[in-house]
Amino acid sequence: MIREGARQSMAWLHGWTGLLLGHILFVMCLAGTLSVFKPEISRWMRPEVSAPADPAGAIVAATTWLSANTKGATGWYLSAPDGRSNTVEATYDSDGAYFSRALDPVRGAPVARDTLGGEFFYRLHFELQIPYPWGRLLASLAAMLMLVAIVTGIIAHKRFFKDIFTFRPAKGQRSWLDGHNALGVLSLPFHIMITFTGLLTLASLSLPWGMTAAYGEDLVTLYSDMTPGAVSRAASGTKAPLAPIAPMLAQAERYFDAPVGRAYIFNPGDAAAVVTLYPVEQRAIGYLPAEMSFDGATGKLLKAWTEDRAGMRTYQTVYGLHMAHFAPLLTRWLYFLGGAMLTLAIASGMLLWIVKRRERAPLSIGNKVLERLNVGGLMGAAIGMAAFPIANRLLPLAMAGRAEAEVSVALWSAAAALLAGLVLPPAIGWPLLMGVLALCCALAALLGPIWASDMVLATGNAMLLATAMALAMLVWWRQVRRKPAPAPARRRKAPA
Amino acid sequence: MTAGAKPRHKGWRYRANVALRILAGTAGTYLVAALAAAMLARILPMSRAEAVTTGTMIAFAIAPGVVVWAFLARGPWRALAGVGIAALALGGVAWLAGAPV
Numbered sequence: 001m002i003r004e005g006a007r008q009s010m011a012w013l014h015g016w017t018g019l020l021l022g023h024i025l026f027v028m029c030l031a032g033t034l035s036v037f038k039p040e041i042s043r044w045m046r047p048e049v050s051a052p053a054d055p056a057g058a059i060v061a062a063t064t065w066l067s068a069n070t071k072g073a074t075g076w077y078l079s080a081p082d083g084r085s086n087t088v089e090a091t092y093d094s095d096g097a098y099f100s101r102a103l104d105p106v107r108g109a110p111v112a113r114d115t116l117g118g119e120f121f122y123r124l125h126f127e128l129q130i131p132y133p134w135g136r137l138l139a140s141l142a143a144m145l146m147l148v149a150i151v152t153g154i155i156a157h158k159r160f161f162k163d164i165f166t167f168r169p170a171k172g173q174r175s176w177l178d179g180h181n182a183l184g185v186l187s188l189p190f191h192i193m194i195t196f197t198g199l200l201t202l203a204s205l206s207l208p209w210g211m212t213a214a215y216g217e218d219l220v221t222l223y224s225d226m227t228p229g230a231v232s233r234a235a236s237g238t239k240a241p242l243a244p245i246a247p248m249l250a251q252a253e254r255y256f257d258a259p260v261g262r263a264y265i266f267n268p269g270d271a272a273a274v275v276t277l278y279p280v281e282q283r284a285i286g287y288l289p290a291e292m293s294f295d296g297a298t299g300k301l302l303k304a305w306t307e308d309r310a311g312m313r314t315y316q317t318v319y320g321l322h323m324a325h326f327a328p329l330l331t332r333w334l335y336f337l338g339g340a341m342l343t344l345a346i347a348s349g350m351l352l353w354i355v356k357r358r359e360r361a362p363l364s365i366g367n368k369v370l371e372r373l374n375v376g377g378l379m380g381a382a383i384g385m386a387a388f389p390i391a392n393r394l395l396p397l398a399m400a401g402r403a404e405a406e407v408s409v410a411l412w413s414a415a416a417a418l419l420a421g422l423v424l425p426p427a428i429g430w431p432l433l434m435g436v437l438a439l440c441c442a443l444a445a446l447l448g449p450i451w452a453s454d455m456v457l458a459t460g461n462a463m464l465l466a467t468a469m470a471l472a473m474l475v476w477w478r479q480v481r482r483k484p485a486p487a488p489a490r491r492r493k494a495p496a
Numbered sequence: 497m498t499a500g501a502k503p504r505h506k507g508w509r510y511r512a513n514v515a516l517r518i519l520a521g522t523a524g525t526y527l528v529a530a531l532a533a534a535m536l537a538r539i540l541p542m543s544r545a546e547a548v549t550t551g552t553m554i555a556f557a558i559a560p561g562v563v564v565w566a567f568l569a570r571g572p573w574r575a576l577a578g579v580g581i582a583a584l585a586l587g588g589v590a591w592l593a594g595a596p597v
Contacts, residue, residue, distance in 0.1 A: 006568055013567050147560045155564070196556065203552050210548040210555070213534035214596055225545035311546025315553065 011156035015353060017149040019370075021142040022350045023377040024128065028139060029346055030381060031125040032198075033339030035118065036324060036332055039085035042117030044460040045392045046087065046102060047452070053081035053105030055259045055280075056249045062088040063245050063265065065108030070094035074235075076265040081105050082280050089119070100403075114402040115392050120410070121385070126202065129411065133205055140206035143199040149349075150191055153184055160185065173359050176352045183345035190338035191345070197322035200315070226312075229291035229305025231274045232266070240271040243299030252277040252292045255304055262288075271297050281325035286316035350374050369422075372429065376421020379433035384414025386440035389464075393447035413440075431475045438471035516572035521563045524579030529559040531586035538593040 018025075034041065043049075058081050066076050071094050079089040087102035101110040102117065116123075127135035154160070167178045184191065204211065215222040223232055242265070249260050261280035267273045273296025278288050290306040307313060320326055324335050354371045357363055363371060391409035395402055417436065421429045445464035452458055536551025537544075562579065569575035 009567050010564070013564070144559065148563045151560045151564055199556055200553060203556065207529060207533055207552055207555060209530040210533035210537035210552045213590060214537040214544050214548050216595055222545075225543070309543060309546050311542050311550045315549040318553065 007156055007158070010152040014149055014152040014156050017145045017152065018346070018349045019353055021138075021145050022346060023373070023381070024138065024142045025146055026343060026346045026350070026378055027128065027381045028125055028142060029339060029343040030385065031121045032194075033336055033343055034121040034385065035125050036327075036335045036339060038118030038122050039082075040118070040456050040460065041121065042085055042087070042089075042102065042119065043456045044448070045115045045117040045389065046111050046113050047454070047457060048112050049087055049102075049104060050454065051086065051106060053086045055080035055082060055261075056246065056253070058088050058103075058105035058108075059249060059260065059263050060246050061106060061108030062090060062103045063108075063242065063263075063268075065103065066090070066092060066265075067242055067268065069109075070268070072096070073268050074266070076263075076268055078103075078263045078265070080259070080261055080263065080280075082259070082261060082282065087111060112397055113392070114397075114399075115406055116403050120388060120407060126198075129407075136202050136205055140199065140202045143195055143202075146195045147192075147199060150184075150188075150195060154188070157181065157185075173352070173355050176348060176355050180345060180348040180352050183341045183348060187338045187341045190334075191342050193321060194338065194342065197318050200318050201322055227288075227291055227305070229293055229303050230276050231293040231302050233272050233274065235267040235270040236272040238271040239269060240273070240297040242268050242273060242275075242296050243294075245275065245299075248275055248277065248294045248299055251301065252279075255292055256290055258283055265296060268296065273297055274302070281320065281323070283326075285320040285326045286313055287320035287323055287325070289313075289316060347378050350378065371426050372422045372424075374421075375424070375426050375429040375433060376418035379421060379430075379437060380414040380417035383417040383433065383437050383440055384410040386437055386444060386464075387413035389444040390440060390447060393444070431479050434471050434475050438468045438475070441465070441468035441471070513572045517566050517569075517575050520569075520572070520575040520579045521566035524566060524576065524583070525559055525562040527583045528562050528579055528586065529555040531583050531590060532558060535586045535590035535593065538590055538596060544596055 059078060062078055063076070066073070070076070070092055073093050076090060076092040079085070081087060087105060088108075089100075090103050091098070091100045093099070100116065100119065101114070103109065104111050123129075126139045128139060129135065130138060159166075167182060168174045199206075211222060215225075220232070223230070245263070249263075252260050256279035258279040260277050262278040264276045264278075265273065266276070275294040275296050277292045277294075279290055281287060281289075286307070288307075290304075292304045293302040294300065295302055307316065324332065327335060351374060354363070354367060354374065357367055358371075388406060388410040391406040395405055395409075399405060417433055421433060424432065441464045445461040445468065448457055448461040448464075450461055452461060533548075533552045533555035536554055537548045540547035540550055542550065562582075566575045566579060569578055
């Protein structure tokens with residue numbers, strides 16, 4: 001058995017690793033959970049696009065529009081519609097400026113409602129709205145702390161299996177601990193899997209030393225070893241129009257025996273342009289399992305590669321397990337549920353830190369600040385994410401920089417909630433901000449509009465309404481039904 | 497920490513103990529993980545690209561173990577020494593193996 005002292009030091013480490021970047025982990029987890037439904041969120045946020053899209057036709061339309069509307073681009077990165085998403089997600093540059101737009105699958109032009117859609121939550125999940133590479137490095141650090149918190153949490157946990165069936169409600173610290181344990185343990189394999197695989201998605205940035213040790217400065221060999229079907233070559237400076245892309249797509253579909261999922265076009269309009277195609281990722285867990293490259297100017301096949309090296313397949317599978325692009329509907333909901341449980345485990349852990357100390361003695365100044373930071377940080381993150389779809393529906397369509405304005409609304413709402421949480425006493429801050437969050441979710445659903453009959457829109461509205469109702473009930477239960485709040489310190493002195 | 501029955505004393509001895517373990521658990525862990533990835537990338541009997549990815553995955557799997565060990569070791573100096581010895585050994589093998597050609 002584990003020594004009692006060892007268990008104590010693991011509990012200590014569990015607390016501090018959880019506390020240190022707990023708010024950032026909460027944001028990452030919540031945004032990641034929502035990202036499971038990234039294409040569906042994008043569809044909710046672009047209700048005007050309803051045409052079912054043909055992937056190859058959409059790529060052709062997109063490249064035609066991009067050829068006519070970009071100048072001096074170094075790359076177009078296109079994701080084809082795949083039945084879940086119904087637009088071409090395009091990242092491209094023109095005259096030195098970078099764009100991220102959803103392109104209409106038929107016209108090829110950006111859709112009317114300029115929004116990041118689900119991409120906002122996806123990017124927030126691992127970039128935290130912080131410039132490259134710092135956001136990703138911070139996310140890597142947070143993920144590592146999460147992994148340590150999981151491992152130490154398991155070691156510190158005394159009655160691992162017995163406690164699964166234990167819940168003692170309305171008993172202060174005990175209840176929080178039971179809830180935190182249940183959330184952590186019930187989907188523990190998922191928590192370990194998602195944290196570990198998440199950490200590995202950023203490995204080339206956070207731990208590049210294996211690459212350095214094996215390849216040194218030879219990045220060209222490194223890239224061609226990692227993705228043998230991709231071709232990287234410099235622009236020639238000579239202009240040449242892009243060859244018709246439809247035949248390349250057809251040839252790739254035959255080679256992949258699957259529809260094309262992505263098309264990357266490097267140096268379009270240059271004689272040395274390269275078109276690299278990847279299959280859809282819904283056939284297997286492994287991420288990007290094959291690729292095919294064509295000469296952009298002539299349309300001739302340069303390289304084709306199907307990954308069958310065991311080591312690379314293992315990494316792709318680890319990556320694919322995190323991305324969950326393979327997941328059919330039920331599995332996707334399980335990912336969502338697992339993510340939600342981890343998010344709540346983090347939040348309850350943050351609260352537990354305070355509850356535990358409050359029951360023993362009056363809180364220190366630091367912990368009082370932390371108590372309020374919990375109110376503002378946890379509620380602020382959620383309020384910002386709920387304000388985002390509201391901005392999506394309310395900002396005028398013709399507005400310049402509309403997509404950026406939506407993000408600004410989300411960030412300023414989060415900042416305002418954070419400030420409110422810091423200023424107000426927690427006893428008022430909690431119910432108030434929870435109420436605001438409930439109203440935001442309900443408002444977003446109403447603006448959906450609530451009578452929308454499209455399955456994706458209706459499901460989104462239903463989820464928003466369910467969240468609003470759950471929060472409203474929680475506020476009602478705490479504030480109205482159980483009026484006398486538990487006295488903070490030392491109330492267990494009275495003999496039985 | 498692990499030493500006494502009452503871990504609530506907050507003297508400099510306790511703080512130094514924690515600080516040294518944190519050093520071993522953060523910088524030390526990163527060093528061990530980085531050198532493990534480097535060594536495995538050079539010695540695993542696979543193609544270069546596979547050795548790199550496999551080695552990096554293994555390095556990430558052992559990293560949380562190193563952190564936990566830094567706080568479980570009998571004393572802070574032992575934690576630091578353990579991490580240091582591991583780093584030296586991994587780095588030594590990586591250096592002896594040399595860059596693959």
